[in-house]
Amino acid sequence: MSVPLIEVRNLKKYFGNATRPVRAVDDVSFAIQPGETLGLVGESGSGKSTIGRTVLRLIERTDGQVLYRGDDLAGLSGERMRKMRSKLQIIFQDPYASLNPKMRISAILGEALSTHGLHPGRAARDKRIAELLETVGLRAEHASRFPHEFSGGQRQRIGVARALAVEPEFIVADEPLSALDVSIQSQVINLLADLRERLSLTMLFISHDLDVVEYLCDRVVVLYLGKVMEVASTAELFARPLHPYTRALLAASPKPDPTIETVHVPLKGDIPSPVNPPSGCVFRTRCPHAIDVCAQAVPALDTVSAGHQVACVRKELFTMKAAA
Amino acid sequence: MSATINATAPRLVVENLSTSFPTEDGLVRSVAEVSFSIAPGKTTALVGESGSGKSVTSLTLMRLLPKTANAQVSGRAEFGTRDGRRVDLLQLPNEAIRQLRGNELAMIFQEPMTSLNPVFTVGEQIAESVRLHKKLDRAAALAHAKRMLDLVEIPAAAQRLHEYPHQLSGGMRQRVMIALAMACDPTLLIADEPTTALDVTIQAQILVLMRRLQSETGMSILFITHNLGVVAHHADDVAVMYAGRVVERANVRPLFATPQHPYTQGLLACLPGKAHAAGQPRPKRLFAIRGQVSSPLAPPPGCAFEPRCDLAVAACTQAMPPLVAIADAREARCVLRSAA
Numbered sequence A: 001m002s003v004p005l006i007e008v009r010n011l012k013k014y015f016g017n018a019t020r021p022v023r024a025v026d027d028v029s030f031a032i033q034p035g036e037t038l039g040l041v042g043e044s045g046s047g048k049s050t051i052g053r054t055v056l057r058l059i060e061r062t063d064g065q066v067l068y069r070g071d072d073l074a075g076l077s078g079e080r081m082r083k084m085r086s087k088l089q090i091i092f093q094d095p096y097a098s099l100n101p102k103m104r105i106s107a108i109l110g111e112a113l114s115t116h117g118l119h120p121g122r123a124a125r126d127k128r129i130a131e132l133l134e135t136v137g138l139r140a141e142h143a144s145r146f147p148h149e150f151s152g153g154q155r156q157r158i159g160v161a162r163a164l165a166v167e168p169e170f171i172v173a174d175e176p177l178s179a180l181d182v183s184i185q186s187q188v189i190n191l192l193a194d195l196r197e198r199l200s201l202t203m204l205f206i207s208h209d210l211d212v213v214e215y216l217c218d219r220v221v222v223l224y225l226g227k228v229m230e231v232a233s234t235a236e237l238f239a240r241p242l243h244p245y246t247r248a249l250l251a252a253s254p255k256p257d258p259t260i261e262t263v264h265v266p267l268k269g270d271i272p273s274p275v276n277p278p279s280g281c282v283f284r285t286r287c288p289h290a291i292d293v294c295a296q297a298v299p300a301l302d303t304v305s306a307g308h309q310v311a312c313v314r315k316e317l318f319t320m321k322a323a324a
Numbered sequence B: 001m002s003a004t005i006n007a008t009a010p011r012l013v014v015e016n017l018s019t020s021f022p023t024e025d026g027l028v029r030s031v032a033e034v035s036f037s038i039a040p041g042k043t044t045a046l047v048g049e050s051g052s053g054k055s056v057t058s059l060t061l062m063r064l065l066p067k068t069a070n071a072q073v074s075g076r077a078e079f080g081t082r083d084g085r086r087v088d089l090l091q092l093p094n095e096a097i098r099q100l101r102g103n104e105l106a107m108i109f110q111e112p113m114t115s116l117n118p119v120f121t122v123g124e125q126i127a128e129s130v131r132l133h134k135k136l137d138r139a140a141a142l143a144h145a146k147r148m149l150d151l152v153e154i155p156a157a158a159q160r161l162h163e164y165p166h167q168l169s170g171g172m173r174q175r176v177m178i179a180l181a182m183a184c185d186p187t188l189l190i191a192d193e194p195t196t197a198l199d200v201t202i203q204a205q206i207l208v209l210m211r212r213l214q215s216e217t218g219m220s221i222l223f224i225t226h227n228l229g230v231v232a233h234h235a236d237d238v239a240v241m242y243a244g245r246v247v248e249r250a251n252v253r254p255l256f257a258t259p260q261h262p263y264t265q266g267l268l269a270c271l272p273g274k275a276h277a278a279g280q281p282r283p284k285r286l287f288a289i290r291g292q293v294s295s296p297l298a299p300p301p302g303c304a305f306e307p308r309c310d311l312a313v314a315a316c317t318q319a320m321p322p323l324v325a326i327a328d329a330r331e332a333r334c335v336l337r338s339a340a
Helices: A048-055 A078-084 A105-115 A122-135 A140-144 A152-164 A182-198 A210-216 A234-239 A244-252 A316-323 B003-008 B054-061 B094-100 B122-133 B138-151 B170-182 B200-217 B228-234 B252-257 B262-269 B335-339
Strands: A006-015 A022-032 A037-041 A063-068 A088-091 A170-174 A202-207 A219-224 A227-233 A302-305 A308-310 B012-023 B026-038 B043-047 B072-080 B086-088 B105-108 B188-192 B220-225 B237-242 B245-251 B324-327 B330-332
Touching (some): A006 A048, A022 A048, A037 A048, A048 A088, A048 A202, A105 A122, A105 A140, A105 A152, A122 A140, A122 A152, A152 A182, A182 B262, A202 A210, A219 A234, A227 A234, B012 B054, B026 B043, B026 B054, B026 B072, B026 B237, B026 B245, B043 B054, B043 B228, B054 B072, B054 B220, B105 B170, B122 B138, B122 B170, B138 B170, B170 B200, B200 B228, B228 B252, B237 B252, B237 B262, B245 B252, B245 B262
Parallel strands (some): A037 A219, A088 A170, A170 A202, B043 B220, B043 B237, B105 B188, B188 B220
Antiparallel strands (some): A006 A022, A006 A063, A219 A227, A227 A308, B012 B072, B072 B086, B237 B245, B245 B330, B324 B330
16 A cells, blocks of 8 residues: 555643543544545544644644654654645635634735745736636635635635635545535535546545535545544445444434434434543444443454454444444 | 414414625525515425525514614514404514513524623523513512523523523523524524534434424414525425525425425435435435536526526526416425426
8 A cells, every 4th residue: 555645643622721631632543545545433522623724734743653654744844844734725714713804815825935945926826816716716806805705615715715825635624514504515525526636636525414524535544533443445334333422323324315214223322521521432332332342451453354344342242233 | 262273273384585795796585575484383395405595584574684784674574463453563563572572482593602692691691581571570580591401402491591502502592592593482483594503413312302392381482594404304294495586385294205496406416315225225416416516696596596407498597487386385486396
């Protein structure tokens, strides 16, 4: 196998004081191959956004490694990391909060270019800005406007243009669709899919919307309380979910079709506090299949078939069923 | 009026509801000519995107629009009360609507954190409505509040009663909101995006809870949401709104099976979850409705959806098409349907 573009090894991010830390991300590992889109799913508090930000060193990790083409990003000096950022970009969730309201679009996009010394000179810069706006389905004359003059969908396109301005190889898309209406959401999904193909982008796509993840991603990592529960190709995960949490998550997400009968018992209770996570398997307090051993040791992420890994001591429960 | 008529008559009939707000830039018609009804024990969903007028519809019905908004409201909203009267919610004097609100008519909001008072315990907040409407004393009202917390399956209710909203998780807060709404045993519950702020596993809990309470009490629900997955499984009837108007009305199954209005068709087609059947390869592109909603200050002259509609013809720019019946309990606002 080729060298992954991004590899995360035993990543940990604890917030707060050392005696009672908030274990937002606790020993997470995954790799993303060049050209691949990896989905990161989980509910609030599962650590998905923290992983996205830690990967890009927008916040510093507590422990573990993030390798870009085999090199650890943590070792880079401020100056070298800044240069590296032209390869690694992010699209934020809230298109209303992530654009400076006092800057024109030309300045928002131009700042990205000048920071990295790209397209110097006014004429070249303006040409590149016009090109970027057209790439994301806006018009060149939009450059002179302010963010408030755009709708949510258009703002998110500007957020995409800003990420693309520096010609990155890797983009973290942190819930880029959740602030958008359904009809606008599909426009932005198509835009991301087109750009990914045209510019051969590698993506870490963070979302709580399983339908969007199924549509856009090649592989999926399912997180719960800062830990990986299951990893599989998208087709495999949606056809044969093995972890009780993944199964519950899929069952809880209502399909837009009234003829599909949903007879499922929702998971009981809330996500526990990451300050005081349950011993052993973090999901056991809500798991309908939990037994005594689940409280004793953290289950290892075992490979059950090629590319399909599950962290559950009771995985036979469903691997048997799937085989039958 | 006898109770037997009341049992079959719709609990709420809304006819030609319009709500407009005067602004510096002109009159904004947020809701226009909206009509729908809700049968006893049934759920009607109002579906639409931001700015479609769903929430303004609910606030108008509850008479909760701020006075300072100077809303201009017209139309009728006939509600069947517990004692068999039929009253127009839009015409009732303030004192009479206050008797109904929080009592026979209840509402739950999207954001459980901002809709609970942070400086009162949840028990006090639930007790307030029964003290007001049922004239219970403080101790009896608190005992009732505890029963309500049990009803919405909050564990250790006796202890939770004395906690403040910030001590509860999002899902627990929404359960408290529901307990508050259910405290006086309402016959109509207006739920404005009640699960939008919640995670899917918590959303599933709340939806199951609402369904259980509905089957136990026979209350009607006006369910306001943008989530078509939730609509598919939790509504009996659906009204799809676009730019302040109902563009299509149907029972839930025919609506999803054969949507009639181009907007409804587009809305369903652009869902990634509908893009391919299980086991089929995903399509290269999702269907997308082009453009965006027009500004309410400068609506198009004809059909509001015409600038985004792939099927638009010349007639669409002439006048707003009427909502016409196309089959039993089905209506659509589209010239292509009225011609057929």
